[in-house]
Amino acid sequence: MARATAAEATTTSSERILAAATSAFAELGFRGTTTRDIAARAGMSPTAMYVHHRSKEELLYAISLVGHQRLLAAIQEASAQGVTPTQRLGSVALTFGAWHAERNVQARVVNYELLALTPEHYGEVAQLRHGIDTVFRSIVAAGVATGEFDVDDVSMACVSLASLGVDISRWFRSDGEWSTEQVAAHYRDNALRIVGARGQAGSAARE
Amino acid sequence: MARATAAEATTTSSERILAAATSAFAELGFRGTTTRDIAARAGMSPTAMYVHHRSKEELLYAISLVGHQRLLAAIQEASAQGVTPTQRLGSVALTFGAWHAERNVQARVVNYELLALTPEHYGEVAQLRHGIDTVFRSIVAAGVATGEFDVDDVSMACVSLASLGVDISRWFRSDGEWSTEQVAAHYRDNALRIVGARGQAGSAARE
DNA sequence: GTCTATAGTGGGATAGAC
DNA sequence: GTCTATCCCACTATAGAC
Numbered sequence: 001m002a003r004a005t006a007a008e009a010t011t012t013s014s015e016r017i018l019a020a021a022t023s024a025f026a027e028l029g030f031r032g033t034t035t036r037d038i039a040a041r042a043g044m045s046p047t048a049m050y051v052h053h054r055s056k057e058e059l060l061y062a063i064s065l066v067g068h069q070r071l072l073a074a075i076q077e078a079s080a081q082g083v084t085p086t087q088r089l090g091s092v093a094l095t096f097g098a099w100h101a102e103r104n105v106q107a108r109v110v111n112y113e114l115l116a117l118t119p120e121h122y123g124e125v126a127q128l129r130h131g132i133d134t135v136f137r138s139i140v141a142a143g144v145a146t147g148e149f150d151v152d153d154v155s156m157a158c159v160s161l162a163s164l165g166v167d168i169s170r171w172f173r174s175d176g177e178w179s180t181e182q183v184a185a186h187y188r189d190n191a192l193r194i195v196g197a198r199g200q201a202g203s204a205a206r207e
Numbered sequence: 208m209a210r211a212t213a214a215e216a217t218t219t220s221s222e223r224i225l226a227a228a229t230s231a232f233a234e235l236g237f238r239g240t241t242t243r244d245i246a247a248r249a250g251m252s253p254t255a256m257y258v259h260h261r262s263k264e265e266l267l268y269a270i271s272l273v274g275h276q277r278l279l280a281a282i283q284e285a286s287a288q289g290v291t292p293t294q295r296l297g298s299v300a301l302t303f304g305a306w307h308a309e310r311n312v313q314a315r316v317v318n319y320e321l322l323a324l325t326p327e328h329y330g331e332v333a334q335l336r337h338g339i340d341t342v343f344r345s346i347v348a349a350g351v352a353t354g355e356f357d358v359d360d361v362s363m364a365c366v367s368l369a370s371l372g373v374d375i376s377r378w379f380r381s382d383g384e385w386s387t388e389q390v391a392a393h394y395r396d397n398a399l400r401i402v403g404a405r406g407q408a409g410s411a412a413r414e
Numbered sequence: 415g416t417c418t419a420t421a422g423t424g425g426g427a428t429a430g431a432c
Numbered sequence: 433g434t435c436t437a438t439c440c441c442a443c444t445a446t447a448g449a450c
Contacts, residue, residue: 013433031239032323034425045435050427052433112319112377116239156385156393160371163378167370170319178363186363193400220415241443252417257445259415 014052016042021049021059026108030060030116060113061121067110068128071099075135085143086197090188092135093161097187100168101180107169136161140195150196161191221259223249228256228266233315237267237323267320268328274317275335278306282342292350293404297395299342300368304394307375308387314376343368347402357403367401 011019020041024033035056039046053059078095082088100107114122136158143149151157165187172183218226227248231240242263246253260266285302289295307314321329343365350356358364372394379390 029236029238031236035427036425046425047427047436048434056426152396153393156389159378160393160397163374164367164371166377167374170373171366171370182363186360186367189359190367190401193403194397196400242445243443254418254445255416263444 013042013044013048017044017049017052017059018063022063022106022109025060025063025113026105030056030109030113057116057118057121060109061117061125063106063109064114064117064121064125065128067103067106068125068132071096071110072128072131072135074099075132079135079139085139085146085148086192088139089136089143089191089195089197092139093165093188093191094184096165097168097184097191098180100165101172101183102174104169104172104174107166111166111169133158133162143195143197148198150198157195160194164190164194220249220251220255224251224256224259224266225270229270229313229316232267232270232320233312237263237316237320264323264325264328267316268324268332270313270316271321271324271328271332272335274310274313275332275339278303278317279335279338279342281306282339286342286346292346292353292355293399295346296350296398296402296404299346300372300395300398301391303372304375304391304398305387307372308379308390309381311376311379311381314373318373318376340365340369350402350404355405357405364402368398371397371401 017038021033021038024037024041027033028037033056035049036046038049038056038059042048049056049059053062074095075092078091079088082091114125117125137154140149140151140154140157140161144151144154168183168187172178172180174180178186224245228240228245231244231248234240235244240263242256243253245256245263245266249255256266260269281302282299285298286295289298321332324332344361347356347358347361347364347368351358351361375390375394379385379387381387
């Protein structure tokens with residue numbers, strides 16, 4: 001309590017373990033990562049993590065849960081920052097794309113290690129993923145209703161939007177050719193093109 | 208020799224092992240799959256695979272190499288079946304999308320287990336992946352040159368095209384809501400929209 | 415070319431001192 | 433809350449019979 005000042009910059013052991021596990025899971029996969037790998041990256045003994053997490057799977061669950069919660073909150077907020085469906089999709093896409101680029105290490109764990117979760121934990125995470133889909137779906141449906149978007153199948157369009165964003169975390173590297181901002185902006189432009197947005201579709205309008 | 212008739216339908220042990228390993232790697236990941244898993248799925252003893260493959264990694268390499276070679280050959284052929292860049296991209300996208308949907312189990316291994324290969328084997332596979340990128344790149348560049356396509360950055364557009372196709376193998380399931388044909392056709396439409404193709408852009412032209 | 419038996423290694427998790 | 437020591441199990445790959 002006395003130590004929980006706002007200026008506290010020191011990382012706790014628990015935070016170091018979470019960070020170490022995230023980077024290890026992203027690099028080696030959940031099954032390819034040993035508890036010894038995690039401990040080494042956190043600078044601790046091989047068994048120190050058991051004080052903070054019941055098992056290796058609980059550690060993955062903690063990472064996965066927090067990752068999904070924060071992503072969902074971020075795109076819900078982004079969705080509220082626009083008025084028209086075009087504005088809202090642009091805002092959500094920019095946030096979704098930036099999240100997958102900027103936090104690509106965390107995103108790889110969140111998106112590709114899901115199947116290592118227990119059925120119960122997977123179920124909880126699946127609900128959050130459903131919430132993410134709902135954000136896209138409500139915007140695309142609204143855009144179709146107003147005639148701003150030209151989409152045959154709303155479900156399939158939403159799969160494509162999620163898909164293109166998720167895959168950024170597979171290929172993006174922060175030391176690569178493009179900045180997170182460039183990738184996010186390009187993803188937004190693609191998203192608007194995919195739904196056939198008329199008018200101010202970012203660089204898609206450039207002629 | 209005498210048994211190698213054209214009508215030979217019986218699968219060889221080697222083929223059964225490859226098929227068993229593919230399904231196991233797709234489901235459990237390379238590191239999550241044990242040689243016992245593979246043997247059980249192939250209906251053989253735990254050590255039978257060592258007669259046909261030097262190690263578990265060699266088995267992954269064989270799957271990965273053949274998978275990439277066939278995909279590259281398929282899209283090269285598809286590319287030759289059109290004249291204009293729009294036709295060629297439509298044809299390639301249909302083939303690329305269908306491959307990732309139809310062969311989603313094989314495609315998951317091919318796309319997501321690359322890092323389990325030895326550096327040498329990874330290098331060989333990376334060359335094939337570069338060849339796949341080249342097919343997309345030459346078409347998109349040609350479309351920009353003729354003015355059929357409206358693209359800011361050819362490289363980034365090609366990443367998006369590959370990305371959207373690869374991710375199909377992550378989410379597609381053959382017992383799901385959509386057929387492989389529907390998914391492939393939708394991917395083609397999205398591809399043409401992403402490059403800003405004018406004119407006959409499949410359902411994108413529907414008004 | 416397939417089997418059984420097994421060598422040799424390494425990982426997840428616990429016990430108990432400090 | 434962190435350590436060292438360790439249990440027990442599982443895995444890859446080899447040996448050698450048939």
